[in-house]
Amino acid sequence: MALSFAGNGTITGLSVGGLPDGCIQSADLASGTGGKCLQFLQFNYSANTSSSSTSWVDTPLVIAITPTASTSKIWLTWNINVSGSLNTVGLALQATQNGSAIHIADADGSLHRVTTQIRPKSYDQYEFTTLTDSFLTGAVGSTSAQTFKLQWKRHWGSTAMYLNRTEDQGSSDRPVGVSTISVMEISA
Amino acid sequence: MDICSAILAINPSAQVSVNAEGTENEKITWHNGTAEISKADIQAKQAELKTAYDNAKYQRDRAGAYPSIADQLDDLYHNGIDGWKATIKATKDKYPK
Numbered sequence: 001m002a003l004s005f006a007g008n009g010t011i012t013g014l015s016v017g018g019l020p021d022g023c024i025q026s027a028d029l030a031s032g033t034g035g036k037c038l039q040f041l042q043f044n045y046s047a048n049t050s051s052s053s054t055s056w057v058d059t060p061l062v063i064a065i066t067p068t069a070s071t072s073k074i075w076l077t078w079n080i081n082v083s084g085s086l087n088t089v090g091l092a093l094q095a096t097q098n099g100s101a102i103h104i105a106d107a108d109g110s111l112h113r114v115t116t117q118i119r120p121k122s123y124d125q126y127e128f129t130t131l132t133d134s135f136l137t138g139a140v141g142s143t144s145a146q147t148f149k150l151q152w153k154r155h156w157g158s159t160a161m162y163l164n165r166t167e168d169q170g171s172s173d174r175p176v177g178v179s180t181i182s183v184m185e186i187s188a
Numbered sequence: 189m190d191i192c193s194a195i196l197a198i199n200p201s202a203q204v205s206v207n208a209e210g211t212e213n214e215k216i217t218w219h220n221g222t223a224e225i226s227k228a229d230i231q232a233k234q235a236e237l238k239t240a241y242d243n244a245k246y247q248r249d250r251a252g253a254y255p256s257i258a259d260q261l262d263d264l265y266h267n268g269i270d271g272w273k274a275t276i277k278a279t280k281d282k283y284p285k
Contacts, residue, residue, distance in 0.1 A: 047208035050192035053219045057205055085193070158200060160192040165209075167190065170241060 025069070038072060038185040041065050046178040048165035054154050056094060059163060061150040061181040067140045071188035074137045076103075076148050081128040081177035083162040084120025090156025092117045093131060096149045103135040112155055119156065125167040128177055139188060148183060189237035191216065194230050197237060199223070249283040 003013040043063045051057060061078060074097075082091055092114040095103050105113045118129050140146055154161055164177045191206045203219035218224050255263065255275065264272045 047211055047213065049205065049207050050190055050209065051205040052192055052196055053203045053205060055203070055220060057217075057219055060207055158196070160190070160196060162190075162192075165190075167193065169190075 034186075034188050036187045038068055038187050039065065040182065040184045042180060042182040044178055044180050045164065048176065049163040050160045050165070051152065052154055052160050053152075056151040056153050059150045059152050059179075061179055062147065063181045063183050064145045064147040065183045065185060066145045067143050067185050069188065070142050071139050073139055073186045073188070074146055074148070075134065075184040075186050076137065076182070077132075077134040077184075078150055078179070078181045079130065079132045080150065080179035080181075081130055081164050081175075082118065082120075082152075083128050083166040084118075084125055085157075085159035085161070085167045086125050087159045088119060088121055088157055089154055089159045089161050090117065090119045091152060091161040092155045093150060093152050095133075095135060096151060097137060098147055102137065103133070114155075117155070126174060127166060128175060136186070146183075148181065150181060189234050189241060191230055191234065194233040194237055195225055197233050198225055198229060246283045246285050250279055253279045253283065 003011065005011055041063055043061065045060045047060070049060055059080070061080060065074060067074070076095060076097075078095075080093075084091065092112065094101050094113075094115045101113075101115075103115050105111075105115075107113060116131055116133060118131065120129060137146075152161065152163075160167065164179055166174050168174060191209055192204060195202045195204050199222070201222075202225075203222045205217045205219065207213070207215045207217070254260070260272060260275070263275050267275075
C-alpha cells in the first residue's frame, strides 16, 4: 500500500515495523508510558556465608543489569537471612551501585552510616533475622551495566555473623536459607 | 563448628569471610592484612570446638528446660528455697553432666 498523508493530519499505509529501528525512543512517547518494567533480573544465593570483617566486604548478593535506556531507573530489592552468634554481634548492611554506597543514611557526626543494621541477641544463633528493603535509583545516565552489591560488616562485637545459616548447626531443627537480590529496569 | 568461628578462636582479631562452607565452592577470603591460617590448623580447632560443644550439650538442654525467671521467683515465693531447689534439680537430673 502506498504511504499517503491526509490533510486531516493522519498517515495511512505505514506497515508494522515500517519505521527504522531506534527512530522513536522512550522520551518521544506520550506521557503515561513511563514507569513500566522493561526487564527484571533476580539472583538467589542458596549457599552459606560467614564473616568477621569490620570493614565493608561483599556478600555473595551481587547482580548486574544493563539498562536499555539511559533515562531508566533501577528498582533494587533484596531479602536476606542473617544470624548472629552466641555472643551478641552487630551486623551492618549497605547497598552499592557500581561501587558507591546508595540508599544510606545521611551523615550524622561520627555515627555509623548504614542501609540497615541488626544486633542479634544471645540465643539468636539458632534462628534467622530476615532483612528486606528496596530502593529506586535515579536515572542511570548510561546504557552500561549497573552492578549492585550488598555489603556487610561487623560493627560491634567479636564473633562471626552469618548469611543463610545459623552459627549453631548442632541439631537438625536448625535452618539453612536462601537470600535474594533483584533488579528491575523502570522506564522513564 | 564453622570455619569462621574456628578462625576467630585461633585469632580473635581475624578479618575473614567464608563462602559456601562445606561445599565444593568453599572459599576463605582474608581481609585487611589478616595473616592466613593453614587449613590443617583450622580443622584441628574445629574438632576441638566440636568436642567442647558436644560436651556442653547438657548445659544447652538445661538452659532450655529451666522455668522462666518469673516462674522461678513465683516458685520461691510459694514453695521456699527447698521447693525451688527441687524444681531445679528435676531439670538437672533430667539432663545430667
